[in-house]
Structure formats: C-alpha cells, structure tokens
Amino acid sequence: MNTQNPVTGTDDLVITRTFSAPRSRVFAAFADKSRFIRWWGPPGVSVDEAIWTATPGDDFRVVMRGQEGTYILVGRFIAVEPDHRLVFSWAWETDGVPGHESEVTLTFDDNGPQTRMTLVHSGLPDTDAVEKHTEGWAGCLDRLTAFLDT
Template identity: 35%
Template sequence: MAETEFVIEPGRQDIVIKRVFDAPPDAVFEAFTDAEAVARWMGPRGYTLSIDRWDPKTGGSYRYETSGPEGTDAFHGSFHEVTAPRRIVQTFEWEGLPGHVTLETAEFQELEGGRTRYVGTSVFQSVEDRDGMAASGMQQGVNEGFEKLDEILASR
C-alpha cells in the first residue's frame, strides 16, 4: 500500500502532500477531474460526496457536499488552471467558514513503470488557517480518500 507524506512545517502557511500512485499520469489526472470518479474517492470512508457543480477547466468552478456521521458540509472553488495530464490549480473554500480560501496546486509527475507521483500544495491565508486544517482530521480524510482512489485505479 502506498504511503502518503504530509509536509507541515511550523510557521508556514502551506501543507504539501505527496503520494505515488500505481497508474500513469493521464489515469490519475482523469480521476481528479471526472465528477463520477471524484464522488467515489474523495474524502474519508463512511462519507458520501454529492457534486452540485463540477466544471474542471481553466475558468470553471465546482461545489460539492459531504455527508457523514458528523453531518453535512459544503465546499466550493474555482479552477484557475487545468492542464491535462500534469497540473490543476484551484481554490478551495469550506462554506462553514466563508472567506478562508485556500489556493491548491496538484501536480502529476510521470515515473518509471507507469506510475505517477502526486504533489499537492495547499497555501492558506494564514498560519492559523493552516494549523486549523492540519488539526481538523484532514490527514485521515486524505489517506482514506487516496486508499479509495488506489482501488479505483487498480480496477481500470
């Protein structure tokens, strides 16, 4: 099973997430941009994700809701750059805390053997916002989501 690396350095406003997937960049990129795939893998186990809007192109936007044991939350953002199969730049905002927007960059790097290194960087407006996200259980949700993504990629 692949390990997810989280880089959360004291005093910085970013979180960097790294993981290797056993699939080529085009397949991983598609899993990040296809609404049906995203709804299947994003977030922790035990939660469902329903997409209200998903337009993964430069200038597009999205909105989705997650539902689970702790209730329902909604998130939205804009796609600033979508360059297949290498890069996605988007904003991310939890509707429960409006005005705290994160800028996220996802890069998909081709590795030998048909594998992909994913590097995701989230830049927060403040160290406090970043620390709040780091303390929110985000790591568990990302790990479980990526485990589900591994399962989807293996079934293709």
C-alpha cells in the same frame, strides 16, 4: 510534511503519493466528474451532489455527507493542464457562506509506469487546519488508491 509559506506567512500542507496507474488516469480521477464522485472524500463520506467541471474559471461545489453531517466544499478552478497540473481554490461553506479560502495545487509526474502526485494545500489559516486537512487528504488519497486499483 508541513511547511511555512514565506510569502503568505501561513501553513502549507504538502503530500506526495505514488499511484500504480498512468498519469492520464490519475489526472482524470480528479478532473472527470463521473470518476471524481466515485472516490472523493475520506472514508465514511459520500458525495451527494457535485458541480465539477475542471475548466479554468469555473466554480465548483461538492456536497458531501458523513456520519457527522453534511459538508459543502466550494471553490474555483484556477489552472488546468491536462495530465500535468490542477489548481483550485478551496473553502468550506457554512449557511451558504464560504469560509476561509485556501488553494490546492496538484502536480502529476511520471514515475516509470506509476504516477507521482504532489499535493500542496496552501493558505491554511493555522496548524489546527493543517492537521485536519492532513487527515482528510490522507483518507481521500487512500480512497483514490483503491479506486485506481479497481
């Protein structure tokens, strides 16, 4: 689902997924570097290097490799509420320079023995970016599902 953000006038990407795992485990898959690097990225993409400590104010950098080349994601952790919410900025780095910055908010809620996660990726510059990130996030979350099922 995509929505127009009335405050920023930009497109927001909203995805809700339910995982067959407790909330603490789903949150840890994002917050713990050793878990994160095992599933992160859409199919065919692997993490080559990651600076990833989910602490408010800490910068992160994730270097990924896929068939079409290397992708570098950079940002800063804004809010970390263990097992409940994770907020971070998001920018693709090209030639050592971060591009357009957007923001990702993940919320984790109990849904019986499962976890319902809502992802809001706000501040994307246009509809094309929303479409590309929708595809990328879908692939990442499919891999997260497989990771949690093992």
